[in-house]
Amino acid sequence: xxxxxxxxxxxxxxxxxxxxxxxxxxxxxxxxxxxxxxxxxxxxxxxxxxxxxxxxxxxxxxxxxxxxxxxxxxxxxxxxxxxxxxxxxxxxxxxxxxxxxxxxxxxxxxxxxxxxxxxxxxxxxxxxxxxxxxxxxxxxxxxxxxxxxxxxxxxxxxxxxxxxxxxxxxxxxxxxxxxxxxxxxxxxxxxxxxxxxxxxxxxxxxxxxxxxxxxxxxxxxxxxxxxxxxxxxxxxxxxxxxxxxxxxxxxxxxxxxxxxxxxxxxxxxxxxxxxxxxxxxxxxxxxxxxxxxxxxxxxxxxxxxxxxxxxxxxxxxxxxxxxxxxxxxxxxxxxxxxxxxxxxxxxxxxxxxxxxxxxxxxxxxxxxxxxxxxxxxx
Amino acid sequence: xxxxxxxxxxxxxxxxxxxxxxxxxxxxxxxxxxxxxxxxxxxxxxxxxxxxxxxxxxxxxxxxxxxxxxxxxxxxxxxxxxxxxxxxxxxxxxxxxxxxxxxxxxxxxxxxxxxxxxxxxxxxxxxxxxxxxxxxxxxxxxxxxxxxxxxxxxxxxxxxxxxxxxxxxxxxxxxxxxxxxxxxxxxxxxxxxxxxxxxxxxxxxxxxxxxxxxxxxxxxxxxxxxxxxxxxxxxxxxxxxxxxxxxxxxxxxxxxxxxxxxxxxxxxxxxxxxxxxxxxxxxxxxxxxxxxxxxxxxxxxxxxxxxxxxxxxxxxxxxxxxxxxxxxxxxxxxxxxxxxxxxxxxxxxxxxxxxxxxxxxxxxxxxxxxxxxxxxxxxxxxxxxxxxxxxxxxxxxxxxxxxxxxxxxxxx
Ligand code: SF4
Ligand code: SF4
Numbered sequence: 001x002x003x004x005x006x007x008x009x010x011x012x013x014x015x016x017x018x019x020x021x022x023x024x025x026x027x028x029x030x031x032x033x034x035x036x037x038x039x040x041x042x043x044x045x046x047x048x049x050x051x052x053x054x055x056x057x058x059x060x061x062x063x064x065x066x067x068x069x070x071x072x073x074x075x076x077x078x079x080x081x082x083x084x085x086x087x088x089x090x091x092x093x094x095x096x097x098x099x100x101x102x103x104x105x106x107x108x109x110x111x112x113x114x115x116x117x118x119x120x121x122x123x124x125x126x127x128x129x130x131x132x133x134x135x136x137x138x139x140x141x142x143x144x145x146x147x148x149x150x151x152x153x154x155x156x157x158x159x160x161x162x163x164x165x166x167x168x169x170x171x172x173x174x175x176x177x178x179x180x181x182x183x184x185x186x187x188x189x190x191x192x193x194x195x196x197x198x199x200x201x202x203x204x205x206x207x208x209x210x211x212x213x214x215x216x217x218x219x220x221x222x223x224x225x226x227x228x229x230x231x232x233x234x235x236x237x238x239x240x241x242x243x244x245x246x247x248x249x250x251x252x253x254x255x256x257x258x259x260x261x262x263x264x265x266x267x268x269x270x271x272x273x274x275x276x277x278x279x280x281x282x283x284x285x286x287x288x289x290x291x292x293x294x295x296x297x298x299x300x301x302x303x304x305x306x307x308x309x310x311x312x313x314x315x316x317x318x319x320x321x322x323x324x325x326x327x328x329x330x331x332x333x334x335x336x337x338x339x340x341x342x343x344x345x346x347x348x349x350x351x352x353x354x355x356x357x358x359x360x361x362x363x364x365x366x367x368x369x370x371x372x373x374x375x376x377x378x
Numbered sequence: 379x380x381x382x383x384x385x386x387x388x389x390x391x392x393x394x395x396x397x398x399x400x401x402x403x404x405x406x407x408x409x410x411x412x413x414x415x416x417x418x419x420x421x422x423x424x425x426x427x428x429x430x431x432x433x434x435x436x437x438x439x440x441x442x443x444x445x446x447x448x449x450x451x452x453x454x455x456x457x458x459x460x461x462x463x464x465x466x467x468x469x470x471x472x473x474x475x476x477x478x479x480x481x482x483x484x485x486x487x488x489x490x491x492x493x494x495x496x497x498x499x500x501x502x503x504x505x506x507x508x509x510x511x512x513x514x515x516x517x518x519x520x521x522x523x524x525x526x527x528x529x530x531x532x533x534x535x536x537x538x539x540x541x542x543x544x545x546x547x548x549x550x551x552x553x554x555x556x557x558x559x560x561x562x563x564x565x566x567x568x569x570x571x572x573x574x575x576x577x578x579x580x581x582x583x584x585x586x587x588x589x590x591x592x593x594x595x596x597x598x599x600x601x602x603x604x605x606x607x608x609x610x611x612x613x614x615x616x617x618x619x620x621x622x623x624x625x626x627x628x629x630x631x632x633x634x635x636x637x638x639x640x641x642x643x644x645x646x647x648x649x650x651x652x653x654x655x656x657x658x659x660x661x662x663x664x665x666x667x668x669x670x671x672x673x674x675x676x677x678x679x680x681x682x683x684x685x686x687x688x689x690x691x692x693x694x695x696x697x698x699x700x701x702x703x704x705x706x707x708x709x710x711x712x713x714x715x716x717x718x719x720x721x722x723x724x725x726x727x728x729x730x731x732x733x734x735x736x737x738x739x740x741x742x743x744x745x746x747x748x749x750x751x752x753x754x755x756x757x758x759x760x761x762x763x764x765x766x767x768x769x770x771x772x773x774x775x776x777x778x779x780x781x782x783x784x785x786x787x788x789x790x
Contacts, residue, residue, distance in 0.1 A: 105727045127533075130522075140535070328500050331460040335457060350458075
């Protein structure tokens with residue numbers, strides 16, 4: 001048991017180190033790998049992997065994004081400012097290129113700024129459809145993915161065969177399966193540790209991540225749940241600064257589910273992996289089926305109702321919106337979803353996170369919210 | 379209102395036209411279905427089907443110009459809409475949700491909503507919120523962003539297919555059919571208006587320029603809300619005749635045009651005249667702008683659906699920074715521009731983010747300097763009069779070369 005505990009600690013610490021920012025030591029850690037950066041869960045990781053690269057998700061770093069100021073106004077989200085800052089500082093010089101899928105207005109501009117300021121770097125854009133309900137979105141998306149596949153093939157000087165795409169699909173599905181299992185066992189981890197594992201899955205080569213994650217899941221079965229306090233669901237865009245989670249852990253509450261870009265939206269839905277047919281079709285269908293980001297439009301996804309279901313399934317006491325300041329799609333979504341939650345009588349709290357969160361204030365607000373939930377419980 | 383330049387005689391016509399438009403729109407719902415549409419939606423289809431269009435963005439601009447936008451924005455903020463969101467969206471949503479007295483009593487209630495993301499993705503979220511509020515059907519037309527100059531076949535196909543879906547959807551919800559003859563008529567009228575608008579703008583290459591930016595901003599209303607109608611064509615014909623007359627007589631929009639300027643981004647509506655009057659005092663005339671330029675792209679009517687798909691996808695703000703910089707370089711050269719003023723508009727991220735890089739690109743290729751001023755198109759809380767004035771003053775001094783007046787004198 002003791003041995004297991006120690007091994008679990010060491011697995012966790014491997015994950016935590018893997019996700020640490022800045023990424024400067026990435027190449028030393030994975031010397032035989034070439035990293036291809038990306039910024040959002042709509043980036044076709046499988047295609048990147050099949051081309052021989054390791055997809056690496058860029059995230060908000062701890063440093064103040066001062067160098068981005070000459071390019072992006074103050075009303076830009078912290079994520080976009082921070083990754084540009086990291087690149088201008090030279091922290092991302094080891095990347096072979098950068099992939100920009102299309103989601104929000106800010107990311108769209110950032111792709112062009114990148115091309116302008118790093119003219120020698122490979123920058124590819126994949127303009128995924130926004131109108132997910134249109135029957136014509138599927139053929140469009142497939143052509144767009146094919147185009148992306150061709151441009152990567154050109155970069156690496158060899159075609160990307162169906163077979164290698166199928167094996168990448170299986171590899172990535174495995175990661176998603178593991179993360180979904182972990183998602184159901186998260187009560188056994190602190191909130192911070194759970195999200196550190198998800199972060200690691202977006203940074204480490206999946207071949208290395210998967211076996212470690214499987215091991216971790218096995219150990220977890222025997223652990224006692226970590227928290228007794230109120231059970232929370234989180235909703236929002238990326239959550240790169242884990243300070244909020246530290247506070248939640250510290251206050252004895254638990255995160256039992258989420259609708260986050262750096263959480264369940266990353267591993268929602270598997271692609272078909274039968275190995276016959278067209279792998280591009282399999283990828284396209286996964287994108288159309290997965291729970292969309294609010295920057296996409298689908299009348300079939302009613303986030304409010306989805307969240308109510310999740311809250312019920314996981315027996316949550318309340319919901320916390322962890323929004324990024326200046327993130328338009330999620331700010332709108334908040335106002336839309338709020339109505340549904342209010343009507344259903346679900347308590348919720350809005351936290352608008354800036355680059356350097358005001359820890360004291362966050363703590364006070366969370367404390368008050370949790371107290372209220374505690375009272376409701378008894 | 380300070381108005382330090384010549385008023386157009388057609389201002390009366392514009393007034394009459396817009397008053398009639400808004401008066402009519404009060405009643406129109408009784409006779410025809412009403413659709414709320416974004417400024418870049420393919421209204422030619424709706425017009426041809428006899429569906430009336432109302433424009434929440436235009437309403438936002440109107441609230442801004444009447445200086446009631448901020449209060450309405452606060453109303454929306456009270457309902458959970460962040461202060462960092464587009465102020466057209468906020469003030470319009472505020473006008474919908476609030477109980478306050480609102481300009482024109484608001485827009486006629488919508489039966490349908492049509493949003494196109496060729497201006498931004500924000501508009502789509504805004505319309506999703508409206509759809510939830512009014513419980514009416516929403517159609518989203520997705521025009522994929524152009525990171526590269528060429529418009530690819532699969533993109534055109536995707537947009538064209540959605541246009542067909544839109545037609546079927548409109549028919550399903552209104553019972554009205556798209557008659558080919560009416561469609562072509564609307565397209566032709568739209569094209570004529572756009573062409574006239576383009577010609578009017580081109581006339582501003584004359585020295586002195588017959589129009590200044592406020593003229594362009596005010597006179598663009600019909601091209602947005604009455605595109606595809608006879609009234610728009612008639613109005614622009616008359617306006618063009620007057621502008622031509624000014625050019626022939628050598629009459630300038632401002633009393634003394636010393637610097638020819640280019641304006642980038644949406645107007646600052648609550649300060650429209652005051653801000654531009656300030657430039658006029660310093661001899662600056664905005665001979666061209668990028669915002670009203672967006673409505674001057676020619677429409678291909680030979681293949682109506684595909685032509686619409688191309689035109690509406692390739693609108694300026696749906697194109698990369700690189701292409702936008704190129705457009706500006708072209709404007710600078712053709713209009714002999716001395717300086718550029720970039721309105722860094724907190725409200726409109728797709729239009730404003732990237733302006734610093736565009737400024738550098740255009741400067742490198744033309745040597746024409748640019749000034750970035752931080753403000754907002756409607757929300758007066760984001761407008762700091764003092765600092766803006768100081769920065770404009772300093773910029774105009776650079777244009778002149780110090781001491782002031784010297785370079786100006788050389789130029790004359
Ligand atoms: S979706 Fe939001 S957080 Fe993500 S890049 Fe866009 S603005 Fe930033
Ligand atoms: S964000 Fe910009 S383009 Fe979009 S509605 Fe607002 S002002 Fe218009």
